[in-house]
Amino acid sequence: MNVGVVTFPGSNCDADFRRAIDRVEGLRAVALWHKDTDLSGVDAVVLPGGFSYGDYLRCGAIARFSPMMQSVARFAAQGRPVLGVCNGFQILCEAHLLPGVLMQNRDLSFLCKDVTILVERTDTPWTRGLANKLVLPIAHGDGNWQADDETVKRIEGDGQVVFRYQSNPNGARNDVAGLCNAARNVVGLMPHPERAVDPLLGGTDGLGFLTSLVEVLA
Amino acid sequence: MITAEQLKKHKLTAGEYGHARDVLGREASLTELGVLSVMWSEHCSYKSSRKHLARLPTTGPRVVIGPGENAGVVDVGDGWCVCFKMESHNHPSFIEPRQGAATGVGGILRDVFTMGARPIAALNSLRFGRPEHPKTRHLVDGVVSGIGGYGNCFGVPTVGGEVVFDASYDGNCLVNAFVVGTMKRDAIFLGLATGIGNPVIYVGARTGRDGIHGATMASDEFSDKKAVERPTVQVGDPFQEKLLLEACLELMRSDAIVGIQDMGAAGLTSSSVEMAGRAGNGLLLELDKVPLREEGMTPYELLLSESQERMLIVAKQGREEDVRKIFDKWDLQAVVIGRVTDDGIWRCTWHGEEVCALPVPLLTDEAPKYDRPQARPDWQDAVQVLPTVTAGDASADLLALIGSPDHCSREWIWSRYDHQVGAATVIRPGSDAAVVRMHDTTKAIALTVDGNSRHVYLDPVQGGMGVIAEGARNLACVGAVAVGATDNLNFGNPERPAIMWQIANAIDGLAAGCRALDVPIVSGNVSLYNETDGNAILPTPTVAMVGLIEGELPAIGARLGRAGLEVAVIGALPTHGVGGSSWLARVHGLLRGKPPTVDLVAEKALHTALIKLVREGLVEVAHDSADGGVALALAEICLPLRSDASVGLVGELPGSGDRTARLFGEDHGRVVIAYDRHQAPAIDAVLAGIPRTVVGISGGSRLTLTDAGAPVIDVAIDALTARWRDAMPTYLAGDPWPV
């Protein structure tokens, strides 16, 4: 099964993600270019971390308009699996494929460390079989998820919160670390699963995202 | 006619200019004077240091490219190389800490990827003034956010560094940035302008008036417009740099180019001149073709601009379109601005009119070189005398030390750096050396950066040797063999004989250390004139060292992690005393005495044995005992680090004689280890005569040391941890440094 990883100008976790995918039996990483539009050869799409367009305006704001994102929106509308990590999560929010926005961290500084997150949904293509607690690294300056009361109420009611921080590092509302859409096929989160796929490099809690996909696509 | 006033503005002496005029057989134009002034600056020409740098060992079986190129290259086997360099951005960082530090990182990244290497890790070595100095907090905050902001966005993990605070840096902070990259041996690119007629292509960001020397700019002759106040600060754009990296690496795979070089200090001028110089050719540059960001720029300004994120490429004739296509893909511009010529002259035209015609050798090899007078400072003997200090309560001293600016936790800093992008960081910041795996190989590299300006000040030779010894020891602690180093020599004004003496002697120390420990210096940088109002910084050579780990990665920590381990000191026991120690500086406010002498033979034997101990899994913890002495090293292995819990230690202070010296003396050549006690015989077999002195057993929640049964240190690990962890965040939140 082919998993496409989109490279935007300024993406810097795309190669890491492709390597993580290639570690998993049954998956093959396919590099996708932001100026292209063809998704016919892939079974799932990953929007990786980084600083697309330098994150200068708002994180993910410019990347959202790339040709590839128009295809990703259609792909998502067909109910097919899409995952956004860190900058990818920010892009998904800017593109309104996920609700809310990611604002600057509460204490205004970039933060790189391991966090514990609680897994609240295992019925998405990316979270099947995940343990209920994961330790994953974060590395972001803008991971403070915010939305208005009505949206928060709706997504909480609808069970769209997929991950919550055990100890909130950035001020995100309701400790939200990751979300899915109403259809559950689009998932976004701030922590980096692709950095936790090797016991020598800080654990393997990220592997489950990819093995989950193998099961779903099988 | 060039006037004395103009020479002064351009920091050239009458003798220097006279030489240029003789070679040219005419007066130089103002634009040419600007070019001469930057090419003959200390920064570009190394005129004061070149003679001394020649004493550094720069060759070895692994060295592929030594000093002289944009960065050094070392072969690590199986067709793979590592490429690295360190560079200072001291003055810009003092003026505008965020942008100054950011562009420092940007510059050193370009030095590495211009060689064809993909950067895989960054480190930095920082020096700030006293915490209580009104500028310090702002500088720390700005420099750290600049380094993080640039590296994080570019996508290189910043995995380590060092920070020291001392009054001598109050008016002159130091920011030395290091980057290492990897490449295949057959994919190395050089800054060469070969092939007569080949096109010279300008790529990357447009040129603005950034970084042009303020004094020269203000001169009315250079612009018909009224002089407006223009900041000369360079602003970095890590996003552009990331695109530039990808475009350059893609281009290098295409076989379309013969040479490439970043535009660093002195921008277009030095990059084009150096490329021509290395190839022995001339160049013709049509300056009006250079993409500009600002209106009304003159050839003078354009040649001296230090706008960031630009590179110069010499392509093969007829391949211009291939270059353009690749840069187009990455939304970057690529413009042909000139060609390689055979007359050895560096010519620039401006709308068809020649504005510069200077022989390349005049600007490179024939740049002035000086053997400046040296004299041992008249205060040197006096500072080497150790006054008598009365030892206080050792537990209180230890708490003071561990919460001091030089020894407290640096997590406030490195948590602002993405130290994991690249998904290869095996040992993260906070240990003796960082370890980063090389993708697609079974290798990893270990990285450390060190400097001890207190020791160098008190004795430049021993201090210089000590820096090398410490670097290699740090690498050995994670099981890595040192394969090369890069240095940054930060000193005061070399025209003062005392400073020149420090430079020459420190280089002798570095050279001796490198030779004895088989560590070639493959690249480096010199930063002189670091002084304010005649007060020089402490002499600060910093060294970044790269180690190699082949095959399976050893499981080694810098923290005790569990109870029941035997803790020992291996190597020589303290004999030296507290001269030059951190304890003397931090607890008594004194910079006095003789620093420890370095036994390089013993050092080498210790490193070899330690690497074996770590590789064979005989020890669980290895931690260098340098700064702060044995007491601080023992305290540090008890502290929590990330998921490691804190674990106490009960033991006996090793050695005999003066107790303070045994606690806080900073002798080289020793390391604290912890291991399962059943391994002791196997460990001794490897140590083969190197002393192993047992301290005690890990466990409990206190650090308790006795001396012949009498209590010496007894503190709760929680108390140590609180002092260590809270100091820097408290200070950076705006409060005074906690004591």
Added chain:
Amino acid sequence: MKVRVFVGLKPGVLDPAGEAVKGGLHHLGYPDVASVRCGKFFDLDVADGPDAEARVAKMADQLLANPVIESFRVEVLP
């Protein structure tokens, strides 16, 4: 022609940068600063024309502001 677009957080949206600036000003000895809100502006140079202002408003709506948390205002500069 030159147009300035102001983008600010909608009332009620949390402004961590504003809070931090307020804290910083109090620290600096300006305790009377009761509130700080941060915003951004963009100075655009666009082609003249009767619809220029409307076009810039569209740019703001599509890209410069995020309607989930921000509102904007367009001002033609003299």
Added chain:
Amino acid sequence: MKVRVFVGLKPGVLDPAGEAVKGGLHHLGYPDVASVRCGKFFDLDVADGPDAEARVAKMADQLLANPVIESFRVEVLP
């Protein structure tokens, strides 16, 4: 009283954010955008008084703007 402080980069200083926004607008189909410069503003609520404007200017100089690369302007809001 309400005061707005505008902070912008001095002329000639590279504005990476402005460049990125310009590129974004071109992509979006506004090729006529010739330049974009980004700035910030701060809306402060400070104690009334004759020297209020001068005090805010001091705050701007000390904290809100980075005088090495930025300039600022204070405007009293109605």
